Amino acid sequence: MSLGTERGFADLLAKGASRDDGVDMRAGQIVCACPASLPRAGVTDNRLTLAMGFGLAVLAQALALTVLPEESRLLAPTIERVGWPFALLLVGAALASFPAALLVDGFGRRAAFGLGASLGAAGGALAAFSIAKANFFGLCLGAFWLGLAQGFALFYRHIAAQSAPRDGLVVLAGGAGAALFAPFLVSLAATPGATLLLASGLHIGALALSIRMPHMIAGAAIANKCRVDARFLLATTAGAIAWSVMSAGMLHGPLTLAVCAATPAFIGGAMGWHLLSMYGPSALAARRPELFPPTAALGAGLAVLAAGWTAVHSGASVAGVAAGLIAIGVGWGVVNIGALRLLHEGARPSRAALAFHDLCLLGAAAAGALIA
Template structure:
């Protein structure tokens, strides 16, 4: 690629891609996006397997048991706007590389905190892991450029990764080793992030931007309800299973299948989108989640709690499929609008972790 010297200046950002390469082929490598997102989901599965129980064992008071999980979600919420701005200003390679680096550091710090029985270190590590998850969630918006199906394909990558979580948990000898494995997965995601194109803008977004339409509002409200229920279930599900005398391996497997049920609907919708009309799917998804939350809260048996977690996951997946279609099938929303959407969802999730 040639560039006139007169056009170059210190600090200027240029696309390093040859002019002969089509822009869509440069910016829409969905397999890489799906792979990086899948690694982040697998890391999340490992963290969620050990974080609630370790919080219960290490918290100085009962009221603080939910702090690490809530900080995980608060970190994800706070990362929404920086992720959107960094993707546009410095490119996805730098933005997603930063997020994966935070996840690697957070997993290592949380593992060290468990080894030293330091509750506040666990809180800080969970917060950093949440920041990484907030960056990773933006993969689905990047992949949706031009079509909502691309976003569903990225979520489908999360379903495949969730299937590996029981194996990963069984291979880890201790909770600290599980968190170190999560840190290593974020390092692998960093390896994929640096292979992404250094693009600083998205095609077609400058001429036609969507305002905060009715579809955006409906998707955001329904998504916030779903994330609220999901976070409460993720916090209390493993704790209830532990109280019911379920072993760590079973809890890890249950959380892995829970995560698979969360992203499984996206795998189906990416090939059969007609099965998921947005508005009916939103209503059905919320109803299924409420039924699952009732089963988890009742805690009658290990089987009922596990089925409740699966129902919460399926309902969450359906709601997010419908929400993504509402967001991306019309005029493309701005990066700020997408960041606001994620902030509302993750803020509701943090509230769900602290509400019960």
């Protein structure tokens, strides 16, 4: 190290030790070593990057869910265990809620979302290997890791909505664009193992995107106090019901279609349209939010969910089940629009409260997959 470099490093340490924001330094504290002249606008979140990262995670989830129910049916040692991989995917997503919130605050966007994408890449590869070796418990572990990645990815919407609730809807709309490619990628992969490897590759793409994110955010932070009021409880309760019905439909829908002798391409297309219907309403809400008043959106979405679940559960025909999956997706999407607006309009909850909200949603989804 040259003498000039040593002097520059010493000056940097001296500046860091005498901060002008009234906060004393402590041993082990991590501070930003960026030059003071760096424009603050240069370290803000890019909602397009967040939307692309969320879209890749949604697309990876679509590919995994296309093959997971049928492969679980083929590999499960007993009929009671068929739902285990799907339920463990949701359990993993629920367990990732609080770590995602804590890591975003403690280590920044780049490290938190990079960790989540890494888990997804490993989970997809393990699930593909387990299918090749006919190992049911390996498939369960791979699904659990994929769920952990999904739990981290779901926090994209809260990060974007921190700046403005409409930005959170833009991130959700990124899932709609991704869902359009699901049928094509399923047909391209051709086999279940290749489909899961492709899902792993999409998480690697999300990992590459995560390095474009800032370590931390410049600007207004989410409120420090944990706000749990009537709006929070309404959003969480309605969201939990919607996630429970959605998970039950996503488990039973592909299985019913397979029993009815639907082709893998048709099942993949139905799941792609299902995911498009889940995130499609958010694209409209991002442009015309006045069309989705929060409380009315919750009620309308739950009603559509009930109709869709009835069609899927009855299993009257292949077309009826596919239509029911689309209806479940639309209802789920509208409920989540209302819930996101209730959470982020006005006084905003802390990240701990948002993590608790996601935990309740994903816990209800796991329960729906196991009980229904």
